[in-house]
Amino acid sequence: xxxxxxxxxxxxxxxxxxxxxxxxxxxxxxxxxxxxxxxxxxxxxxxxxxxxxxxxxxxxxxxxxxxxxxxxxxxxxxxxxxxxxxxxxxxxxxxxxxxxxxxxxxxxxxxxxxxxxxxxxxxxxxxxxxxxxxxxxxxxxxxxxxxxxxxxxxxxxxxxxxxxxxxxxxxxxxxxxxxxxxxxxxxxxxxxxxxxxxxxxxxxxxxxxxxxxxxxxxxxxxxxxxxxxxxxxxxxxxxxxxxxxxxxxxxxxxxxxxxxxxxxxxxxxxxxxxxxxxxxxxxxxxxxxxxxxxxxxxxxxxxxxxx
Numbered sequence: 001x002x003x004x005x006x007x008x009x010x011x012x013x014x015x016x017x018x019x020x021x022x023x024x025x026x027x028x029x030x031x032x033x034x035x036x037x038x039x040x041x042x043x044x045x046x047x048x049x050x051x052x053x054x055x056x057x058x059x060x061x062x063x064x065x066x067x068x069x070x071x072x073x074x075x076x077x078x079x080x081x082x083x084x085x086x087x088x089x090x091x092x093x094x095x096x097x098x099x100x101x102x103x104x105x106x107x108x109x110x111x112x113x114x115x116x117x118x119x120x121x122x123x124x125x126x127x128x129x130x131x132x133x134x135x136x137x138x139x140x141x142x143x144x145x146x147x148x149x150x151x152x153x154x155x156x157x158x159x160x161x162x163x164x165x166x167x168x169x170x171x172x173x174x175x176x177x178x179x180x181x182x183x184x185x186x187x188x189x190x191x192x193x194x195x196x197x198x199x200x201x202x203x204x205x206x207x208x209x210x211x212x213x214x215x216x217x218x219x220x221x222x223x224x225x226x227x228x229x230x231x232x233x234x235x236x237x238x239x240x241x242x243x244x245x246x247x248x249x250x251x252x253x254x255x256x257x258x259x260x261x262x263x264x265x266x267x268x269x270x271x272x273x274x275x276x277x278x279x280x281x282x283x284x285x286x287x288x289x290x291x292x293x294x295x296x297x298x299x300x301x302x303x304x305x306x307x
Contacts, residue, residue, distance in 0.1 A: 001069070002302065003299050006065065006106065006302075007295060007299075010061060011047075011062055011103060014047035015059070015064065015107070016059045018046060018104075022098075023036060023037055030048060030050040031063075032044060032046070033046060039113075040113060042099075042110055044104065046059065049063065051268055052265070054276065054278075055279065056279040056281075057279060058281055058282040060291050061287070062291060065107040066294045068109060071237070074237040081203060082231070083230075084232040085109075085114055086109060086110070087111060111233070114224060114231055114233055115223055115224050115225075116166075116222070116234075117185050117222045118184050120166055121220040122217065123159055123160070123198055123200070123218055124201075125156055126153055126154065126214070126216040127146070127152065127153060128216050132153075135150065141160060142162035142163070144160050144162070152253055152254060153254060154252045159201050159202060161198055165184075178194070193222050196220075196222070196230070197220050201217075209247060211300040211303075213259065213297065214250050215237070215244055216242075216256075217242065217243050219241045220232065221233050239260040239297050245259075258293075259297035261293075267282070
């Protein structure tokens with residue numbers, strides 16, 4: 001589908017739960033719900049929105065479809081770098097399993113059953129977020145010494161790999177260095193995911209620039225099959241797993257505007273909220289503006305325009 005078709009098909013209200021499917025639900029995360037198809041998995045992205053590790057009572061209409069369609073686009077673009085978890089011919093798979101709803105198809109992927117790696121694979125090309133906070137304190141990010149005098153949002157001399165643990169639900173992921181990452185997944189596999197993550201980031205950064213955006217950093221997830229073969233899984237290079245900036249508005253020494261839920265975070269920070277459940281309701285204008293941010297990122301990629 002092209003961008004206009006996807007935008008026209010988005011629901012008017014947020015879809016925050018997936019009901020009525022004839023498949024057993026085996027997991028439910030902050031955004032995605034996972035169903036067992038027997039020989040494969042059905043990943044369904046809801047419109048739920050989380051901030052500060054709290055799922056908010058209001059979702060963003062169509063967010064799950066936007067994230068899924070962006071992931072599908074990137075999976076196709078990156079097949080030359082690494083195989084991914086998608087089963088071939090998604091439309092045929094939907095039809096074979098009796099999944100006819102257009103909305104459900106837009107927000108779903110049918111994927112191989114794989115074993116996820118026990119680390120989050122983060123690649124950074126710019127000094128921002130937790131990386132900037134760490135650099136200010138130690139001059140390092142995940143044990144990587146960086147040049148002195150860098151400013152917030154500066155482009156790094158070269159992209160860096162800064163993995164984290166996968167914390168249990170309700171806990172925070174923790175940054176780890178190369179030695180810790182290798183101890184968790186094994187040296188050979190760690191070397192492979194590090195090189196692949198950096199290659200994916202470099203490719204994604206170049207393609208995003210063609211669409212008028214800067215890919216500042218991103219998180220990848222990988223899994224292995226029974227033979228130990230590596231696959232790219234989950235979502236890829238979406239505004240929920242990545243930090244995109246409008247290239248025309250980028251400048252260092254500040255936190256540039258982004259195509260993600262930062263608008264929601266800024267709103268929440270203006271409230272008297274302790275960042276614990278339950279989360280506060282979102283005003284209609286915050287919901288609408290956040291949807292616009294997600295849609296803009298998808299439009300830029302699918303049309304090749306950052307306008």
